[in-house]
Amino acid sequence: MSSAANARASALADVIRDDLPKAKVKKDEKPARKVGRPRSEKSRKAIVNAVNRMLLHKQASDLSIEAIAKKAGVGKTTIYRWWPDKIALILEAINANGANVPQPVHKSAGERLLWQIERFLRLLRGRNGKVIIEMMAQAQASPDALGSFYESFMLVHEENLAEIIENGKGAGAFRKDLDTAMAVDMIYGGIVYHLMSGSDELDEDFITRYPNEALRLVR
Amino acid sequence: MSSAANARASALADVIRDDLPKAKVKKDEKPARKVGRPRSEKSRKAIVNAVNRMLLHKQASDLSIEAIAKKAGVGKTTIYRWWPDKIALILEAINANGANVPQPVHKSAGERLLWQIERFLRLLRGRNGKVIIEMMAQAQASPDALGSFYESFMLVHEENLAEIIENGKGAGAFRKDLDTAMAVDMIYGGIVYHLMSGSDELDEDFITRYPNEALRLVR
């Protein structure tokens, strides 16, 4: 990831990492849809709700499309029609690809870095964290799924962080010799690795202290 | 993981992280049994070879116990008898839990840190890297498997790194206010995350530059 992030950092126009397969994003196809029965919003909600209810009791890897369909009172095809894989479905369900809140501007580089990391940590607190980490883990099994995961979740965070670091370097707030891509890998990697190591949830202590520890890395 | 690693670092006697479930490691039961047909070394080798041959063609997640048994000319039970899960089997096969080479002594804290990180990177270069990362990913699905993975692979690296950092802090080589556990998370996390992001192998550039980047973190 880092090299791509790096390239991106230097040329910020690039929005899509091209070393990762793209998930087929149906919603981008065309806004003007007219003929045929329209997608049922009721079914969509039933599916998403079913996923969320099930995640209360069991691990993401224990959800089966079959069970979700049954619980949602929906045909399996309806799920397969709208989501390319379980990863995309669950990420949508837990709303992880939440609105890309614009950063407050006019802040110092350091403050922007802390803000961005805190935002990421907030997204991973509670049950969500474990679920998302499971998604990332499951995505390892197939390049398609991996692309799907990155595009819908990780990419935007990487871009934001890389941009902040690059700017900070330019403004002299961060070390000039810092490798942006590696910094991104370390900062997000530290969090991901922590969650993968067994803790079911991020504890408050970690959330509080991690951003500052990360700040030390870039200065 | 970091808090446990931290605790461990302060009290180096702890060998087993106790926030992780222990995998049942049958071979440790040890009481030198005599009766009964002894384990067939031939079968063990056949299984391990089959796994390694199969890993040349396919992803770790695409190996099934069934296929391994067939390829090795072995009953499925023989595999289940000796390995608790696919993770343990594959880790043994690729010999990832390689000998815990003792560090050269009388080095500076910085040199020891670089040496340890390089050792870890060396272990993950080539195909091995992706395979091990897949193991880590699959282990997320079950606490047992996760314990198994940590115990047989990750734990020793964490302990070594934590010890080096603690010593470096004591000797004044590293920052006193550095959080050892978080540093461990970031250093290994950066590598793991990089591999999980899509690169099939660690490129030479990354391997060369990562250790120094990590060194900057702790100073």
Added chain:
Amino acid sequence: MSSAANARASALADVIRDDLPKAKVKKDEKPARKVGRPRSEKSRKAIVNAVNRMLLHKQASDLSIEAIAKKAGVGKTTIYRWWPDKIALILEAINANGANVPQPVHKSAGERLLWQIERFLRLLRGRNGKVIIEMMAQAQASPDALGSFYESFMLVHEENLAEIIENGKGAGAFRKDLDTAMAVDMIYGGIVYHLMSGSDELDEDFITRYPNEALRLVR
């Protein structure tokens, strides 16, 4: 079937066998409707053509309404609206319910029998035979479909044959003690059974010799 055929034979006014469920034949409702968008002749042809093209490659039982609709570029509902089931559709497509050619009159009973059987055999020669037999086979699955098949294909042949035999008996050309219904069953059954036994098409030899063999039965 035979008892109904028998009853019919004695009272020739009966056109519909009443031991068979009637298929709902929508096109018979007929009351010259005016309002609404008219049925698209283009679609009708597209559907019929699609069926015929598909029958070149595959068995009738391998055609699905879904596939036909897709191939014809037509909604499934359009098919369901106009044909009660696959059987009716395919029979129409291969035009099996071909015009009920009136028999030449003023012939002897034997000649009329031969002519009728030959007509039936002609209808079943080539690919048509297997397709029609498959229709008959599939119709076994549901009384509705069976009724549909009989009404649109088999009934008229049975009636004709029964009438010829009855007349022949009255004129002294055929055995007086002959059971008309059983004779019909045997004559058509022999052909149907032959086709169901595996031959993909009726061979010339069979077509040539069968009518005379049947004639021996009734004398």
Added chain:
Amino acid sequence: MSSAANARASALADVIRDDLPKAKVKKDEKPARKVGRPRSEKSRKAIVNAVNRMLLHKQASDLSIEAIAKKAGVGKTTIYRWWPDKIALILEAINANGANVPQPVHKSAGERLLWQIERFLRLLRGRNGKVIIEMMAQAQASPDALGSFYESFMLVHEENLAEIIENGKGAGAFRKDLDTAMAVDMIYGGIVYHLMSGSDELDEDFITRYPNEALRLVR
């Protein structure tokens, strides 16, 4: 079918019709099976019983392997392992391929013919008749299934009947110019066609009178 039956009649050694695909008959492979867990007789019975119980309520075409497996408390694979298709399974279940009772000898050709037809009719009386006819119908969908049906059910009857007719012709009891194969087609075809025409069961009247009607055909 008839031509093959004819060839067979002239050369009675031929037991297998070769214009039909052979079903893979696993039981013929080898009697001496040693290794591996043996087939569970309990499961076999459970499956066969489930089929029979289900046939009381529903048509053969409405049985699904899935439902049978569930009702029998058995894995689907267990069914697929032992039966090539639903046809073979149902035929075994209703025991249609019942013992090939040897004919009483020293009878006249006519008596033997009547006996054979009555035996066939007896097999098809009651619910069995409709079920078997449905099997024959379903078998039309695939050459494999058709072969399976013929081999396990129809073949022996055809052979017996053909042999009786040939003998009768030789002994002067039946017409010399009779085409054996066509006679077989007509005799069995009459029955099959009758059942396919809608009657749910063979009525007593038909059973009583059909054999004599058939006898007239061959004289």
Added chain:
DNA sequence: GGGTAACCGAGACGGTACGTCTAGTCTTTAA
């Protein structure tokens, strides 16, 4: 050297889930 115990291969077992296919119905817009 016979008994006993754990091993071995083979492969059948009850299950779960997969992703695809089809049936027949429902809900839109377009003609």
Added chain:
DNA sequence: TTAAAGACTAGACGTACCGTCTCGGTTACCC
């Protein structure tokens, strides 16, 4: 109104593996 398009629920298909079990047999040891 009806046609056409296509989404909907439902559920079977046949396959792949899971982890367990049940065989016949083998290979050590221990007495």
